[in-house]
Amino acid sequence: MHKVLCEQVFSASADPGFTTFPIVAEHIRLDADVDAHGHAFVEFAVVLDGFATHVSAKAPQPLRRGSVVVLRPGEWHGYTNVSAFSVLNLYVAAELFAHELAWVADDPRLGAVLRPPRGGRHAAAPTAVALGDAALRRLHNWSAALGRSSGGRTDRTSRVGHLVLAIGEVAAAVVGEEESRPPVRAHPAVVQGARLLRDDVAGTWSVQRLATSVSVSPAYLVRLFTQHLGSPPMAYLNRLRAERAGSLLIETDLPVSVIGAMVGWPDPSYASRRFRACFALSPAQYRAAFRPR
Numbered sequence: 001m002h003k004v005l006c007e008q009v010f011s012a013s014a015d016p017g018f019t020t021f022p023i024v025a026e027h028i029r030l031d032a033d034v035d036a037h038g039h040a041f042v043e044f045a046v047v048l049d050g051f052a053t054h055v056s057a058k059a060p061q062p063l064r065r066g067s068v069v070v071l072r073p074g075e076w077h078g079y080t081n082v083s084a085f086s087v088l089n090l091y092v093a094a095e096l097f098a099h100e101l102a103w104v105a106d107d108p109r110l111g112a113v114l115r116p117p118r119g120g121r122h123a124a125a126p127t128a129v130a131l132g133d134a135a136l137r138r139l140h141n142w143s144a145a146l147g148r149s150s151g152g153r154t155d156r157t158s159r160v161g162h163l164v165l166a167i168g169e170v171a172a173a174v175v176g177e178e179e180s181r182p183p184v185r186a187h188p189a190v191v192q193g194a195r196l197l198r199d200d201v202a203g204t205w206s207v208q209r210l211a212t213s214v215s216v217s218p219a220y221l222v223r224l225f226t227q228h229l230g231s232p233p234m235a236y237l238n239r240l241r242a243e244r245a246g247s248l249l250i251e252t253d254l255p256v257s258v259i260g261a262m263v264g265w266p267d268p269s270y271a272s273r274r275f276r277a278c279f280a281l282s283p284a285q286y287r288a289a290f291r292p293r
Helices: 102-106 133-147 153-178 188-199 207-214 218-229 233-251 256-262 268-279 283-290
Strands: 023-030 034-038 042-056 061-063 067-071 076-092
Touching: 023 042, 023 133, 034 233, 034 283, 042 133, 042 153, 061 067, 067 153, 076 133, 076 153, 076 283, 102 188, 133 153, 188 207, 188 218, 188 233, 207 218, 207 233, 218 233, 233 256, 233 268, 233 283, 256 268, 256 283, 268 283
Parallel strands: none
Antiparallel strands: 023 076, 034 076, 042 061, 042 067, 042 076
């Protein structure tokens, strides 16, 4: 069974430094397909050699050396047509990007890697990034350094540094594919508003309330969010709620209705529609498919 639970990935046997900073680097060689699965953490899948087809909520994607797929919490994926496939996986606990590494999400270059897909829907999910050989070697080195951790305060600093360097390699490729000009720093209202939504996904948010909280007009806030994040505020929030729900569906045995209420969707029918719009599955289907038995 592919490891999908946080307790499986961030364990002492997986990485001695997990108690210090839940980041794990794992090198996997595959000669057989991997069933579709979801998880509650951020994953960077870096292809070192071989071929495979990546399956997810969007169209299948061919992967080869240099391909990088970034998966947010709740997103599901798997591999088919596997042939001598060597992949380096970086697993990062989602809460790190909400607390210690919150600045990464707000950075104009690094944040491009971690944002929800434009539009917030599965049909708009980003394609795999392609790294050149030099960038791939550097990323491999940073990841290998993560795997040599031994715990302690100094190691915590080292882990942050190597993780940011690894994300930076992916971010440079993302920016290079999207546009040649340097990324533009988001308006402060977007940075503050996105952080408020991330910190309280279950809140009774409206565009008016969020706009008041960041001291701009509702119409201006919608334009800013769409310009910088690719989605208006409530679509961005719905994506965050779906990701949180997906994590809870995998990690807990809580009823679907309870999970919906916990993420701000107290109406089960509405929750199911919004969740399906992001992951192409209803919450019940998602749990049945991906919750380890």
